[in-house]
Amino acid sequence: MKFATKAVHAGVHPDPATGAIMTPIYQTSTYVQESPGKHKGYEYSRTLNPTRAALQESLAAIENGRFGLCFASGLAATDVVLKLLKSGDEVIASNDLYGGTYRIFTGVYEKYGIKFHFVPMDTPDRVEAMINERTRLIWLESPTNPLLHVIDIKKIMEVAKAKNILTAVDNTFATPYLQNPLDMGADIVVHSVTKYLGGHSDTVMGALVTNNEKLAEQLAYFQNSCGAVPGPQDCFLVLRGIKTLPLRMAQHCKNAKVVAEYLNQHPKIGRVYWPGLKEHPNHEIAKQQMRDFGGMVSFTLKDDCVEAAIEVLERLKLFALAESLGGVESLCGHPASMTHASIPKEEREKTGLKDSLIRLSVGIEDQEDLIADLAQALD
Template sequence: MKFGTKAIHAGVEPDPSTGAIMTPVYQTSTYVQASPGAHKGYEYSRTQNPTRDALQKSLAALENGSHGLCFSSGLAAIDAVIKLLNPGDEVIAANDLYGGTYRLFTKVFAKYGIKFHFVSMEKAIDIEQHINKNTKLIWLETPTNPMMNIIDIKAAAQIARKHQVMLAVDNTFATPYLQNPLDMGADIVMHSVTKYLGGHSDVVMGALIVKDKKLNDDLAFLQNSSGATPGPQDCFLVLRGIKTLHLRMQRHSENGRKIAEYLKTHPKVDKLYWPGLENHPNHDIAKQQMRDFGGMISFTLKGDSQEEAFRIMERFKFFSLAESLGGVESLVNHPATMTHASIPKEERIKVGLLDSLIRLSVGVEDAEDLIADLESALD
């Protein structure tokens, strides 16, 4: 089944009672049982809900997995993965990752005896030198947020298998339309469903997709026991959003290319980060593991002036200054003071996240209008 067909049909069946082509919103907290313990799979909506089940099946199919699990946010999904670990266990994570993930690791789980190492993964082989007998998980994003670094998933997976360590990949920026980490050897794929999968800036949700039943059962236990599950209305909205995922991602990628081509010769732009550029670090790996390069772009300004970055962002008309990304509308973000403010400045600077760094989530508007907006703001 091709991706576009899968996006529309996989995991979704007509409602058996009415024939409704869209999965109904099962807006219920509980389910009637004929006798104690004689339920037919549904007993309480924190544990299971038919609308959520349909979404979880759809997400599993999109990522070529066997099991999908939805959570009330992307961070709730990451939280469940780290709860698989025990005090004394260690995690190797990329040194360029979403600020909320960094905060969860360092401010929440570190105090429970889990140790995190933040390392460069530009050369996947460098991961191995940080593995020891306590290492239980490798956590990476690719492309990373916000520096768009590309990490070789296959190489990381080979290292993880060699040392019997789990590999989890945050696939939010790429989406299953552009790459499928499970096919490259990852054990867990994580998504902030809030972003491209929902696609319309109206849902907050996270998801995990796996192939291994035991791993799914362990994560499902945590999903139910910790209770960070999404409601059926949100699941319905994401099911609807997924039906156009392939169309949206194609347009995001097309627009991303046009914006990157414009910015790479702009006199005010110092460094430009987009995986589709031939001079982007690990561009060859991106070509191998991605089908296109998406609509996320970051750039710094000559002189690295935060004040100038603020002035530019306040002048946009079509790029809205806001947190988040991946919606149909274009957004602009200042990571140093917004999405990545929880990361100490000295750590940000090490990976190139300067005070003038501007991150664009290029939407699906007319590219010429977006370029004109950039030209006006940068003037």
């Protein structure tokens, strides 16, 4: 089954009671049992809810996985992956990553005796050099947030498999429309469903997808035991959002290409970060492992002035200044003070994340209007 067909149909079955074509919102906390322990697969909605079950099946299908699990947020999903570890274990993570991920790694799990190494993953050799007998997990994003570095997922997975190390790939920026890390050897795919999968800036959710049955059982145990699950209304909204994911992502990518090329030739712009540009590091890897280059674009001004960058952000109109990304509307942000403020300045600068960096989530509006908005903000 092709992707667009899966996006519309996977996990969605006519309601057995009414024949409703859309999965109903099962707004219930509990389910009547015929006798103690004898039920129809549902006993309590923290454990499982029919609306969530449909979404989990849909997410697994579009990621070419067998098992999908939904959580109350992307960080709740991340938290469950880390619960697979124990004191003394070590994690190798890409050094350019979402600030919330860095925060939960260092601010929460380090105190439980788990050690994190943040390294550039532009080549597999850098990762392999950090592996020791205590390494239990390799965590990466590709493209990364916010510098849009592209990591050769397949080669990193090969390094991990040779050492029997668990791998998790945050696929939020690319979405399963553009790449499928499980097909490249990843053990777990992580999503902030809040972003492109939901697509309409109206819900907060996270997800994990895997092909490993034993691993899925462990993750599901933590999902139920720790209880950070989404409600049925949010699951319904994401099920609806996934149906248009192929259409939306195609337009996000088209618009981002126009925006990136416009910025790349603008006299006031210093550097543009977008994997589709030929001069982008690992552009060739992006061409191999992605079907298009995504809707995220970051850039700096030529004078590298923080105050000037903030002025541009304040002058933008169609690009709304807000946290998050991946909605149908265009957003702009200042990672140093917003999404990545939890990362110390010296650590941000090591990765090249300057305080003057501007991140754009390019929406699906008319391209001419987006360019006009950027033009007036930059003049």
